[in-house]
Amino acid sequence: MTGIPHVLIIGGGLGGLCLAQGLRKAGLGFAVYERDDVRGLDQDRFQDQRVRIGPQGARALYECLPPEAWEEFTACAEGGGRSAFVTEQLRELLVLPQPAAGTPPQHTHHRASGSALHRLLMSGLDGHLVHGGREFTGYERTGDGRIGAHFADGATAHGDLLVGADGADSRVRRQLLPQAVRADTHVLAVSGRLDLAGARADELPEILATASTSVLTPRSDAMFCAAGLTSAAGRRGRAGADPGPADGPLLARPGHHVLWTYVARTATYPRDVDHFDSKALRAEVAGRIESWHPDLVRLVAEADPESVVAVRMLGMRPVEPWPPGPVTLLGDAIHGMPALGGTGATTALRDARLLSGLLARRRDPVQAIGAYESEMRAYGFDAVARSLRATRSATSESRVARTLLRGVLRTAAHSGWVRAAVFRDFGE
Numbered sequence: 171m172t173g174i175p176h177v178l179i180i181g182g183g184l185g186g187l188c189l190a191q192g193l194r195k196a197g198l199g200f201a202v203y204e205r206d207d208v209r210g211l212d213q214d215r216f217q218d219q220r221v222r223i224g225p226q227g228a229r230a231l232y233e234c235l236p237p238e239a240w241e242e243f244t245a246c247a248e249g250g251g252r253s254a255f256v257t258e259q260l261r262e263l264l265v266l267p268q269p270a271a272g273t274p275p276q277h278t279h280h281r282a283s284g285s286a287l288h289r290l291l292m293s294g295l296d297g298h299l300v301h302g303g304r305e306f307t308g309y310e311r312t313g314d315g316r317i318g319a320h321f322a323d324g325a326t327a328h329g330d331l332l333v334g335a336d337g338a339d340s341r342v343r344r345q346l347l348p349q350a351v352r353a354d355t356h357v358l359a360v361s362g363r364l365d366l367a368g369a370r371a372d373e374l375p376e377i378l379a380t381a382s383t384s385v386l387t388p389r390s391d392a393m394f395c396a397a398g399l400t401s402a403a404g405r406r407g408r409a410g411a412d413p414g415p416a417d418g419p420l421l422a423r424p425g426h427h428v429l430w431t432y433v434a435r436t437a438t439y440p441r442d443v444d445h446f447d448s449k450a451l452r453a454e455v456a457g458r459i460e461s462w463h464p465d466l467v468r469l470v471a472e473a474d475p476e477s478v479v480a481v482r483m484l485g486m487r488p489v490e491p492w493p494p495g496p497v498t499l500l501g502d503a504i505h506g507m508p509a510l511g512g513t514g515a516t517t518a519l520r521d522a523r524l525l526s527g528l529l530a531r532r533r534d535p536v537q538a539i540g541a542y543e544s545e546m547r548a549y550g551f552d553a554v555a556r557s558l559r560a561t562r563s564a565t566s567e568s569r570v571a572r573t574l575l576r577g578v579l580r581t582a583a584h585s586g587w588v589r590a591a592v593f594r595d596f597g598e
Contacts, residue, residue, distance in 0.1 A: 174199055175330035175535045178319050180306045180342055182208055184221070184284070185501030185518030186335030187291035190299065192234035192526025201299055203319065203327065205336075208292070208302035220396040220429055221287055222382065223247075223280045227516035230523035232276035239293055244275040247282040252381035255579050258393075258462040260375060263386065263579040266589070281382065283398060306341055309497065317496055331535055332497045333525070335518075338484070340503035347492060347499075352484040355508055355561050358439055360455050360480045361431040362473035374465055378428060385466065386579075388572055391434040391458065392564040394510070395469065398427055430469050432459070433510070435565050436482065448478040483508040485558045488551045494540030500525065505550035507557035510564055517553045521546055 177193055179186045182204030193200045223231070232240055255263040269278045292300065305322035309332055312318050317332045334342025343350055366379065377383055378395055385393040432455045436443075439454070446454065455478075456470045486506045501518030525542045532538035566572055582589040 175529065176200065176328075177529070178203065178317060178327055178329035178332045179335055180319065180332065181205075181335035181337060181340075181501075181503070182300055182302070183335060183337060183501065183518075184287060184291060184515055185522050186333070187288070187295065187300075188230060188234050188519050188522035189333060189335065189500060189526055190295055191236070191239075191291060192230075192522055193529065194294070194299075195234060195236065196526060196530035198526075198529060199329075201301065201327065201329070202295065203304040203306060203321065204300065204302050205305045206302060208300055220382075220398045221282050221284045221515045222396075223282065223519065224513065224516040225277050225279065227519040228276045228278060228280055230519035233523050234519075234526060235290075236294065239290055243280075243282070243287075243290060246286075247280045254377050254381045254383045256377065256383060256385055257576070258385055258387045258459070258466065260377070260385075260463040260465065262377070262583075263576055264583040264589075265377075265381075281396070281398070306336060308341070308345055311496075330496065331529075331539070333500055334498070334503045335500040336503055338486075338502040338506035340499065342497065343499055343503050346497050347489060347504075350489045350504070351487055352506060353487050355483045355485055355558065356436050357433055357483045357508070357561055357565050358436045358443065358480055359431050359433045359483055359509070360451050360478065361429065362452060362455075362470065362479075363477040364428045364430070364469050364473045366426040366428065374428070374468075378465060378469070379426075385462075386564070386572065386576055387462075388569060390438070390565050390567045390572075391432065393433070393459070393466065394431045395466075396429045398429060428469060430473070431509070432470070433483070433561070433564055434458070435567075443480065446480070449475045451480055452478045483510075483561055485554050485561075486551075488554070489547070491544070491547065494536055494543055496536060496539070498525070498539045498543060504546070505554050507554040508561045510557055510560040513553045513557060517550055520549070 174197070176199040179190055179200055179202045182202050186202055190200055190202050231243060235243065252268070253266045255265075257263065303323070304325065307320050307322055309317055309319050312328065316328050316330055319327045319329070319332060321327075332342070334340050334346065336342055338352065366374070378397065380397050382397070383395040385395065443451075443454070452470060452473060452475055456467065459467055459470060484506065485508055486504065489504070500521040502514060505517060507514055507517075521542075524545060525539075528538040528542050529535060532541070563571070563575060578588070
């Protein structure tokens with residue numbers, strides 16, 4: 171392979187677009203192929219997502235985005251973002267401190283609307299670089315050593331390298347690593363959204379309205395709440411909603427809402443829970459938390475019923491090293507993990523930064539991919555393991571273990587070294 175490689179990126183999510191931005195910044199050729207229509211994709215797929223970005227993810231955005239886009243991100247994203255741990259009666263266990271004043275934003279935590287971040291990552295990538303409506307079906311090595319990517323509409327794209335950034339159900343992974351499988355954690359998560367219109371925001375306690383809050387109970391269940399702002403685009407079309415200025419910043423978010431996720435072992439739900447509609451799911455969770463603090467009960471009882479969904483939590487099993495070649499994987503396609511721990515987006519962005527940087531510096535692209543895969547496997551599957559531990563901890567049947575966890579958090583609230591030890595990799 172000679173000259174500048176052309177990279178085919180399968181998947182237009184956060185990781186794939188961050189890789190595209192990094193390649194663009196390095197002057198490398200690429201094209202992104204997305205299954206869905208890229209117009210409105212930010213609302214269809216990312217509208218209700220609150221993305222927690224750790225320092226590794228922030229550094230990836232800093233290095234991959236053009237300077238003006240990074241400046242917009244730091245100006246509009248919620249830098250730091252408080253994280254709190256409370257009991258089911260909203261008694262405080264621990265609130266993590268904010269970063270020290272003067273810490274550069276590329277070394278801190280951030281929270282952002284998934285739809286807004288997607289729009290930001292799309293900036294500058296016009297229709298010649300991002301192709302929507304292209305459902306990937308498979309790839310093949312061509313006679314000249316290149317890669318041909320095939321799509322459901324009969325089209326074929328050719329490049330020197332192919333990167334599967336096509337999510338947890340990756341078709342690229344299925345062909346490249348058929349032995350790679352996801353394991354069921356036997357935990358079911360039910361999520362919903364409460365919109366805070368007008369005075370409703372003042373009716374919730376500050377910890378729920380302004381922070382990311384983990385609710386830990388003595389039982390084998392938990393809830394996670396994330397306060398956020400709704401993008402103007404996400405509010406267009408709702409009856410009575412003021413969409414805000416159409417030409418405002420990409421990350422402007424005038425609305426306000428709280429997203430909640432209730433988790434418990436799948437075996438504790440009714441057997442037919444997979445067939446529940448959204449109202450039945452909401453009622454199921456409401457019945458489970460009826461003895462909790464009234465404000466937590468309200469989050470569920472008043473949630474928009476159309477927003478309530480259930481997801482079985484899965485995690486990728488570690489994969490033994492494979493020979494490097496012109497096809498590789500990124501983000502959830504290779505190290506998909508349960509959402510608990512908030513590290514999925516950060517790890518995907520970290521992949522994009524690492525891969526684009528290595529491709530820019532190494533003359534042999536396959537050697538660059540080999541170096542990328544070696545490093546990515548180490549930190550990627552470590553992140554999966556930490557997410558799985560968080561999932562098991564949140565739903566543990568051991569009352570002793572859960573009591574000890576709450577005790578450790580109370581101790582960490584008063585001890586800096588305990589807090590540093592427990593949260594060394596928090597959000598990473």
